[in-house]
Amino acid sequence: MSHVIDRRLNGKNKSTVNRQRFLRRYRGHIKKAVEEAVSRRSITDMEHGEQISIPGRDIDEPVLHHGRGGRQTTVHPGNKEFNAGDHVQRPQGGGGGRGAGKASNSGEGMDEFVFQITQEEFLDFMFEELELPNLVKRHLSGTDTFKTVRAGISNEGNPSRINIVRTLRSAHARRIALSGSSRTRLREAKAELERLRREEPDNFGDIQEMEAEIERLSARIHRVPFLDTFDLKYNLLVKHPNPSSKAVMFCLMDVSGSMTQATKDIAKRFFILLYLFLKRNYERIEVVFIRHHTSAKEVDEEEFFYSRETGGTIVSSALKLMQEIMVERYPSNEWNIYGAQASDGDNWNDDSPVCRDILINQIMPLVQYFTYVEITPREHQALWFEYEQVSESFAESFAQQQLVSAADIYPVFRELFQRRMVT
Numbered sequence: 001m002s003h004v005i006d007r008r009l010n011g012k013n014k015s016t017v018n019r020q021r022f023l024r025r026y027r028g029h030i031k032k033a034v035e036e037a038v039s040r041r042s043i044t045d046m047e048h049g050e051q052i053s054i055p056g057r058d059i060d061e062p063v064l065h066h067g068r069g070g071r072q073t074t075v076h077p078g079n080k081e082f083n084a085g086d087h088v089q090r091p092q093g094g095g096g097g098r099g100a101g102k103a104s105n106s107g108e109g110m111d112e113f114v115f116q117i118t119q120e121e122f123l124d125f126m127f128e129e130l131e132l133p134n135l136v137k138r139h140l141s142g143t144d145t146f147k148t149v150r151a152g153i154s155n156e157g158n159p160s161r162i163n164i165v166r167t168l169r170s171a172h173a174r175r176i177a178l179s180g181s182s183r184t185r186l187r188e189a190k191a192e193l194e195r196l197r198r199e200e201p202d203n204f205g206d207i208q209e210m211e212a213e214i215e216r217l218s219a220r221i222h223r224v225p226f227l228d229t230f231d232l233k234y235n236l237l238v239k240h241p242n243p244s245s246k247a248v249m250f251c252l253m254d255v256s257g258s259m260t261q262a263t264k265d266i267a268k269r270f271f272i273l274l275y276l277f278l279k280r281n282y283e284r285i286e287v288v289f290i291r292h293h294t295s296a297k298e299v300d301e302e303e304f305f306y307s308r309e310t311g312g313t314i315v316s317s318a319l320k321l322m323q324e325i326m327v328e329r330y331p332s333n334e335w336n337i338y339g340a341q342a343s344d345g346d347n348w349n350d351d352s353p354v355c356r357d358i359l360i361n362q363i364m365p366l367v368q369y370f371t372y373v374e375i376t377p378r379e380h381q382a383l384w385f386e387y388e389q390v391s392e393s394f395a396e397s398f399a400q401q402q403l404v405s406a407a408d409i410y411p412v413f414r415e416l417f418q419r420r421m422v423t
Contacts, residue, residue, distance in 0.1 A: 132247060132282070132338060132369065132417065148237050157234025166233035174231055179221045186217040247336040247368075248286045249278055250322045253304065254343035256293040256313035263375045267342040268305055270373060270409050274340055275301075277417070288325060292318035298325065315347045315383060316354040323362045332366040339363065339370040345381045356386040364394045371416050372400040 023030060066072065082088065153166055193210040196203055251271050255264065278285050289304035290296055293311030296318040322339065330337055347355070364370060372387050374380065384400070391398045401412045 132278075132336070147240050149240050151236045151238040154234045154236040155230075155232070157236065161235045161237065163233045163235050167227075167231055170233055171227050171231040174228065175224050175226070179224050182217050182220050186214060186221065189214045189217060246284045246286075246334065247282060247338065248288060248330050249274070250288045250290060250325070250337070250339040251275075251304070252290045252292065252296075252318045252322065252339065252341040254293070254313065254315065254318075254341075255291050255307070255310055256346070257310050258313055258346040259310075259344050259375075263344050266375050266403055266406055266409065267373075269406060270342055270403070270413065271340070272305070273409060273413055277413075288322075290318050290321055292321075296321040313346050313348055314351050315343060316351050316358060319355055319358045319363060323358065326363070326366060337367040339367055340373070341371070342373045342375060343383070344376045345374045345378075345383050347381070347383045349382075352382040352386040355383065356389055359387075359390045359398075360393055364390065364398060367397065369397050369399075370394075371398075373403055373412065373416075374400065375403045377404045 153163060189210055193207065193214065196207050196210060200206070251274065253267050253271060259267070275287060278287060287301075289299050289301060291299055291304060291307065291309070292315065293309070294314045294317065295311075298321065299307065318341070326332070326337060359370070374384055380402075387398075387400050391400060399416055401416060403409060403412055
């Protein structure tokens with residue numbers, strides 16, 4: 001009898017497999033709906049996923065059916081009208097089913113298929129094909145993550161890890177080794193007993209002696225145990241250090257007086273999206289929050305997003321503080337360092353060249369990737385043009401983009417952190 005064993009992780013929820021196949025098939029529609037949802041609602045409002053609509057024409061399935069003509073044999077239960085061999089008149093071709101309502105001479109439409117995706121599925125589609133650029137494995141001191149791997153067979157171990165096949169194979173080999181000679185003599189003794197009974201049936205002394213030898217050899221063979229503690233074999237599992245990459249992201253946000261409330265909201269939404277992306281996709285990631293106006297200060301997550309402090313604008317204060325923290329806590333030979341800066345572009349007159357020099361000489365040589373987002377509908381100012389010089393010197397690890405409205409956040413975010421092709 002054949003047995004089918006379902007070893008899928010979702011064995012008690014078979015529809016999940018069909019759901020994943022459906023999501024893969026209509027990935028384009030879902031990604032478009034996710035992009036629209038991100039632009040029209042708060043980034044933190046993810047508890048209920050998103051409702052996706054797919055036009056009915058896009059979910060039509062091909063149908064196989066018998067064409068007209070040919071010979072067909074069918075059996076209809078409860079047939080009281082026809083007998084075998086009767087000729088049945090071919091039905092007239094043409095119309096299909098008819099609706100009950102009346103026709104209309106105006107309007108057109110098509111039903112849509114609507115379904116709900118979960119929060120996890122929503123985030124999967126939102127962060128699909130995104131990654132931190134230039135992430136490499138650094139030397140990890142005192143790593144505390146391990147991965148359990150198979151390491152062969154051991155003679156000692158936990159009973160739950162016993163290897164039945166290897167154990168029975170070892171027991172069979174031991175029985176052959178201990179009783180092999182006895183089995184050979186037993187076969188020879190049985191053959192000799194058959195010969196005596198056939199050729200010398202009156203030789204009772206030799207027959208009885210041979211029967212006693214057979215009984216002695218059989219008893220000796222049966223005394224060999226079927227399974228011995230020596231035969232037990234166990235699957236050996238060992239813990240290997242799991243190398244992982246440590247990374248730190250510096251979030252620098254301008255909270256000066258030139259930043260309007262709408263501009264600050266866009267900056268906060270950009271950093272919330274970045275924070276969700278980092279915490280969801282990377283295990284060993286630290287985030288350093290820095291707010292600045294005329295002076296910069298390292299703050300926690302709560303103060304970064306909700307503090308109402310404001311003032312003048314000196315952007316270099318945030319870059320100086322970032323460089324100090326890098327040197328003090330995050331050596332570049334052990335950490336992948338990233339930076340993300342959001343500002344409206346306004347800066348003190350003589351401070352923009354200072355920002356350029358700090359980036360080129362002190363920060364960019366040590367970081368994997370730095371991105372600058374300017375939130376303004378106006379023309380670019382001095383800071384943007386100074387950062388263009390940084391981009392020319394570090395084209396692979398520096399990027400800058402402009403945000404005009406909240407609808408631009410997600411497209412710009414995807415462009416900044418799009419997965420690069422490895423060459």
